[in-house]
Amino acid sequence: MSQSSKLAVDAMGGDHAPDAIIAGLNIAAERQPRTFFLVFGDESRLQPLLAASKRLIGRYELRHCTEVVTGDMKPTVGLRLRDSSMRRAIDAVLVGEAQGVVSAGNTGALLALSKIVLKTLKGIDRPAMAAITPSAKGDVVMLDLGLNVVYDARNLVEFALMGTIFARIVLGLPAPSFGLLNIGSEEGKGDDTLRSAAATLRESPIAPQFHGFVEGHDIAAGTVDVVVTDGFTGNVALKTGEGALKLVGDLLRQVFSAGPFAKMGYLFARGALKRLKETLDPRRYNGAVLLGLNGVVVKSHGGADAEGFAHALDVAADMVTYDFNIRIAEALTEMDRAILSEDPVHHSHG
């Protein structure tokens, strides 16, 4: 039986706030009958929207905030606003009123505030950002996506551990496979950091799930369920893949309006093309997740509509319900025991 969960919602962040946020709550409220929402933002704007939604009756509590971290604000400026909807929503997780926070607001500010306020989970050196992307064999988790431009082998091992548990919970896979992103699949490829991380993972408790090195084309091929990489490479790869999908989408639109035959073809193939569009729908992949903090933090895309924001709420609710952070702590203990017991350097200190 699933647990109930409380989510703190920054209702003022994103291009379409607060309307799309409350409309998203509405959608999520139906899909998540056991979630309660703490809604942070400008009362005068939120009250009418919330009151208009029968589905939300008894499912939320509105907390008035006087400030907003805007999208174009420098993160350092956003950090200083003590009564912003973003800050207050994160604070609610800190004090235990909510287990997770969802915001479509300023990415830099959300990341910085979450790290400062919630702090890194015990045993995790650096948090990572993860997202879900489409592949030929179903959804694929990718991390890190930009938090860690500087990193070491231990960080990559922790990303692998957090990524596989995230995939287990959010994609529902019992033992997700994972690979380290590299420029070749042979053992000797890549730099020392990658080879050292691979060596540790091959001796770790998650070794049976470790596929080894994977390459760029393996992401969309779905070779593994989780693609592990540093923040620079992951950020570039995710955006490159999104860009390529958008290019084909745009070309397809041109192609099907290129003449009477093509338009006729579109009419016949419309149903099938719609299914293709749904498969690759960016809204299905909305919600980058900050892993490794004391609390669940989900960043919705700033341009997300109600359906997209509802998806981000779904991801947060799943992570809370299935105790993501407790699973991480367990896996870390197991990992450290395995690595310590095999490490002669540590033994010699006994």
Add this chain to the structure above:
Amino acid sequence: MSQSSKLAVDAMGGDHAPDAIIAGLNIAAERQPRTFFLVFGDESRLQPLLAASKRLIGRYELRHCTEVVTGDMKPTVGLRLRDSSMRRAIDAVLVGEAQGVVSAGNTGALLALSKIVLKTLKGIDRPAMAAITPSAKGDVVMLDLGLNVVYDARNLVEFALMGTIFARIVLGLPAPSFGLLNIGSEEGKGDDTLRSAAATLRESPIAPQFHGFVEGHDIAAGTVDVVVTDGFTGNVALKTGEGALKLVGDLLRQVFSAGPFAKMGYLFARGALKRLKETLDPRRYNGAVLLGLNGVVVKSHGGADAEGFAHALDVAADMVTYDFNIRIAEALTEMDRAILSEDPVHHSHG
């Protein structure tokens, strides 16, 4: 008026050698009336193929070689074969019998042999691999694609210089724009190496062409004509983009065979879809180029067919005809003069 050029061709490399290689020569010979081909490989297999092609009469010279660097050979093993078609073709460039070499064979061996035999161009610290990829605004050059996992700011500046000249020659653009691949477009993004390279480029003779930092999605959007990055990131990004394009292609095929309506749609839209396929045809983008060596080196994809190999020959011929390496030397002189004259440290030594 274009110059005549001599290309050395490794006729034994690649999955479909030598048939696809000679068929590719045939296609290229018609498109390049002023190119002469030195063909390296097993005489007994090549003689009948060459003799059957009327178009190649008087356009080639066959050089018999007793050995072949196979695709599954370790590069270190391939390097030791003194009479391989690959080695002999590269040697022809070294001694000046040809100005460029094209091979569809073992990538690792070709890169290693080319670097060892031809050596790096004066003034260039490290060679780079470049390729052409499709975008919404036409072809885009990307480099480096895997040679330089370790690199510094000066290397990125040299890649920018070589990439823009490559784009001028192969894409025919008078002043190609270029960007440095990063995880954000703001000036402060990325690591010290990226920021230092950007600072140098902003003061360089190619500053008017410098767009600043670009992100992953800018590749397929065609924001710039040349995307400059390190070998690790470039390799991952190129393969990620190719993988995403392949995913949509596969999904489209499924979609259009998913029922009678979809099949009917395909029949009507066939012409338009064919144009889409041609736009994204991997054969149009065949031919990764090694920039910064004393001679032109083009690596065709191992699985390339005749049309793909002919395209790689076209790229090589263009680079020879329009004196790629002389343009690089000129640009380096100009670059060094500009940077030196602005560098107070150098002045104090006067």
